[in-house]
Amino acid sequence: MASNRRLAAILAADVVGYSRLMGIDEEGTHERLKAHRRDLLDPKIKHHHGRVVKNTGDGVLAEFPSVIEAVQCAVEVQADMPRRNAGLEQNHRIRFRIGINLGDVITEPDDIYGDGVNIAARLEGLAEPDGICISHSVHDQIRDRLPYQFEDLGAQSVKNIARPLHVFVLRSQAIAELPESGIAAVAGPPPAIPFATGRAPRLSIVVLPFVNLNDDQEQQYLADAITEDLTTDLSRIADMIVISRTTAFTYKNKPVNTRQIGSELNVRYVLEGSLRRSGTRVRVNAQLIDAEADAHVWADRFDFSTHDLFALQDEITGQIAVALNLQLIGAEAARPTDNPDALDYVLRGRAALYHHQGPTPERFARAINLFESALSLDPQSVDTQALLGLALMGRVFEQMTKSAAADIERAERLIERALAASPNHAVAHFTRGQILRAQHRYEAAIPEYETAISLNRNWVLAIAALGICKFFAGALEEAIPAQELAIRLSPRDPRLPNWYWRIGMVHLLQSRIDQAISWIEKARRANPGLPGPRAWLASAYALKGDAERAAAELAEARRLSHDDRYATVARYRSSFGASNINTLAEATFLAGLRRAGVPDD
Numbered sequence: 001m002a003s004n005r006r007l008a009a010i011l012a013a014d015v016v017g018y019s020r021l022m023g024i025d026e027e028g029t030h031e032r033l034k035a036h037r038r039d040l041l042d043p044k045i046k047h048h049h050g051r052v053v054k055n056t057g058d059g060v061l062a063e064f065p066s067v068i069e070a071v072q073c074a075v076e077v078q079a080d081m082p083r084r085n086a087g088l089e090q091n092h093r094i095r096f097r098i099g100i101n102l103g104d105v106i107t108e109p110d111d112i113y114g115d116g117v118n119i120a121a122r123l124e125g126l127a128e129p130d131g132i133c134i135s136h137s138v139h140d141q142i143r144d145r146l147p148y149q150f151e152d153l154g155a156q157s158v159k160n161i162a163r164p165l166h167v168f169v170l171r172s173q174a175i176a177e178l179p180e181s182g183i184a185a186v187a188g189p190p191p192a193i194p195f196a197t198g199r200a201p202r203l204s205i206v207v208l209p210f211v212n213l214n215d216d217q218e219q220q221y222l223a224d225a226i227t228e229d230l231t232t233d234l235s236r237i238a239d240m241i242v243i244s245r246t247t248a249f250t251y252k253n254k255p256v257n258t259r260q261i262g263s264e265l266n267v268r269y270v271l272e273g274s275l276r277r278s279g280t281r282v283r284v285n286a287q288l289i290d291a292e293a294d295a296h297v298w299a300d301r302f303d304f305s306t307h308d309l310f311a312l313q314d315e316i317t318g319q320i321a322v323a324l325n326l327q328l329i330g331a332e333a334a335r336p337t338d339n340p341d342a343l344d345y346v347l348r349g350r351a352a353l354y355h356h357q358g359p360t361p362e363r364f365a366r367a368i369n370l371f372e373s374a375l376s377l378d379p380q381s382v383d384t385q386a387l388l389g390l391a392l393m394g395r396v397f398e399q400m401t402k403s404a405a406a407d408i409e410r411a412e413r414l415i416e417r418a419l420a421a422s423p424n425h426a427v428a429h430f431t432r433g434q435i436l437r438a439q440h441r442y443e444a445a446i447p448e449y450e451t452a453i454s455l456n457r458n459w460v461l462a463i464a465a466l467g468i469c470k471f472f473a474g475a476l477e478e479a480i481p482a483q484e485l486a487i488r489l490s491p492r493d494p495r496l497p498n499w500y501w502r503i504g505m506v507h508l509l510q511s512r513i514d515q516a517i518s519w520i521e522k523a524r525r526a527n528p529g530l531p532g533p534r535a536w537l538a539s540a541y542a543l544k545g546d547a548e549r550a551a552a553e554l555a556e557a558r559r560l561s562h563d564d565r566y567a568t569v570a571r572y573r574s575s576f577g578a579s580n581i582n583t584l585a586e587a588t589f590l591a592g593l594r595r596a597g598v599p600d601d
Helices: 017-024 024-046 067-085 114-124 136-142 171-174 182-184 217-235 245-251 257-267 307-333 343-354 361-377 380-399 404-421 426-438 442-455 460-473 476-489 495-508 514-527 531-544 547-560 577-588 590-596
Strands: 005-015 053-057 061-066 096-108 112-113 132-135 151-158 164-170 203-209 270-277 279-288 296-305
Touching: 005 017, 005 024, 005 067, 005 257, 005 343, 017 024, 017 203, 024 053, 024 067, 053 112, 053 132, 053 476, 061 067, 061 096, 061 114, 061 590, 067 132, 096 114, 096 136, 112 114, 112 151, 114 132, 114 171, 132 136, 203 217, 203 245, 217 270, 217 307, 245 361, 257 270, 257 380, 270 307, 279 547, 296 307, 307 476, 343 361, 343 380, 343 476, 361 380, 380 404, 380 426, 404 426, 426 442, 426 460, 442 460, 460 476, 460 495, 476 495, 476 577, 495 514, 495 531, 495 590, 514 531, 531 547, 531 590, 547 590, 577 590
Parallel strands: 096 132, 203 270
Antiparallel strands: 005 061, 005 096, 053 061, 096 112, 132 164, 151 164, 270 279, 279 296
């Protein structure tokens, strides 16, 4: 039943080298472990409102009402073990390693099951003797709330877990160096920051099974597949906690009470949707609900035309996932808080960076300031380093900075740190691609974008950037399908003007002037404040013989730009990457700029 599933903090602990210890002194090892459980582990777990689920031969599995309490319990246990081992020979000492995860579990009176438990066990295996290993979801809940310096190990591949785990560790030396006053300060009454009671974690969601409104078994398979794919895609978003599809499907064909579901699963948001087919048309409705308030946050419909439903599965999922990501970030960033922590600043920064009205110098400045505030509270955060680098490179490419060289240099330093700590970080790889593209190192940038897409298949920014990067690398026409895919996946994206513009660029360089004007005019209408499309329109209208329109667009490009890039044609010469693109640009775009009145030098 659904009531037997919930989000829980799971602690898994085992004894390092248990078989070896039993071989040396079976009776003594057994008695010492019993004493540690009786006098240390069990009392600490109880003190922090946890429950011992079961004792294994060499360890313990426990669940807690909050990640704060689970981590505190683990630290206090590990901090006390050196005292309890004092006076024993090394080969007789019992040393624990502990893993903690926040995840979806199936609960029974005498046991708990599910991926959340399996991940905790794998984290335990990654911990060093006397150390603690936690998941990314746990770290997001405790950072800025506990005085422990966890080290970011980045993504780690483990047995029988499909996706790499983003792992943080507290090493034995760091625990040993904690002052007694620091441990005592957090060893008192447990803090009132629960997740299983009280407020659910930020950015926590369950995707309920989409409802098939037709009596069509093929379409039912599609509805189920969309539910599963959305669950997977959302789980790739930084800071997101997503209930597993196994749990979500226990609500299939049942009346929906979103407040009850939110309480049972301890999630803040519920996504529900439906599919209806009429002839060759398929309409997908989706709505995001704040489970705490039982209020609609967002709703939208997506229309498709197809004779093959499964051919559209990825596109349907992609469009909803992209839109939902933006809505969730915006909803969380809008929640009031009197005492913002690092994650609050990150969420607000992401909302500014991905604002629905598109980029402006002020929004970039706000995003950068918010990410800097987050880093001041959590200097080792890989996510924040990558996002700050992303914002800096964003304003470089949008021509909304007067310090492009300094922004690129700073972004490069941030991304080097981020990838050193987390080699499989999608945002960091994308931002490195942006840096390399800004440095005209297009061939080197392409694999960075491809890696980002492999880690987040529906990331439209990476898809579009890969296309334009291939354009500059010499594969001119490959830019168009990439921009078209981005447009299909995110048809209301604030960056649509850029994607329209890039399609127009290809047409202009191929001397398809009318098609170029059509696409670049769409870009201008979508965001009149972008200088780049204005310059390309100036060139296109000049080539078409409309000198008046060309002059007007050129004047606007110069007025909107934050540098002198439209002062001379020489500013652009040899800036189009591959030699074949430079040759085409010389005969089209640059020739048009000259006709529009831009001098050579």
